[in-house]
Amino acid sequence: MAADVQLASSCHLFDAGCGFPSPGLNIYEFKPIFSIGAFDFTKPMLLALISMLIVIVFFWSAFSRPKLVPRGVQNVGELGYLFVRDQISRETIGKKGDHFVPFLVSIFFFVWIMNVMSIIPFAQFPVTSRIAFPASIVGMVWLTYLYLGIKHQGLVGYFKNMMFPPGLPKWIYVLLAPIEFVSNIIVRPFTLAVRLFANMFAGHMLIVTFSVAAWYLLGFHIGALYSATSFIVVVIMVAFELMIQALQAYIITLLTASYISSSLEAEH
């Protein structure tokens, strides 16, 4: 929204006293669409709800009346489901992981659609570049793998297997156990959320910066060339982002599967 304001200002490179209106954190902040008391409903929330609806409606229409020989949208749905099952779940967890495939499919497609919102016209904002969205998804992942770990290995067994890798001299456990604990319980969820957030944040920033620059550099002489260059970069960045969006959704799902797998059985 702030980027719109910057684009609307007719300020170009060769105009006197016209600095580059560089986009900052303001491009991630939105005026509330409506407010209920202290609660502000903003554009990212709306986009998250739309993403949720897209995922639900798509899989509902794919699997509500399944046929033995899949046709149309069921084909695409099965392709997506089988991709997550075979490439992520079976690879990482194995056959036992089939139990968790619905969870992984939901994470993968929800995150992917929220990321893709970055390049949908009028949406043009990756929902996951606000850290609350990755953080709450990762919160669910965190609770899931803690719960599964305690359920499958016992409360003591889970932390014992996590913090005390077998076959080491006893004194070294005093030094290593705190690292194991912190890296498994705190660093893992933190990096999982920040990886998704930072990638989408940076990608959106790049696209906005070059878009604003393409407008700012526009002029009747050499400016046209500058502007065209910047515009080409925007096109390339959008294509690149398209790849990053899918990749980040894949990575968060892969690591979720990997954490679930390490909770189901003790690490070697």
Place this chain on the structure above:
Amino acid sequence: MSKSGRRSGPESSHNGDSQGNNLADATWASISYILGGMAVYGGLGWLIDRWTGHSALFLPIGVIVGVALALVLVYVRHGRS
């Protein structure tokens, strides 16, 4: 990469079954260990600094020790086969 026999309990951990371990898995786990090591021992160093009144003596020592211990842990978890 199939799952069968990939991971095992603590008792049977020395039969060389970590060969099939997922590479991406090991990579991200290593990063967590190194960050964890820096946080724990760097934090400990920072506390000692505050306690003894140094400005930054034990903090860098702690960070280096933390990374070293984390690398030991990466080796223990993923390097031995």
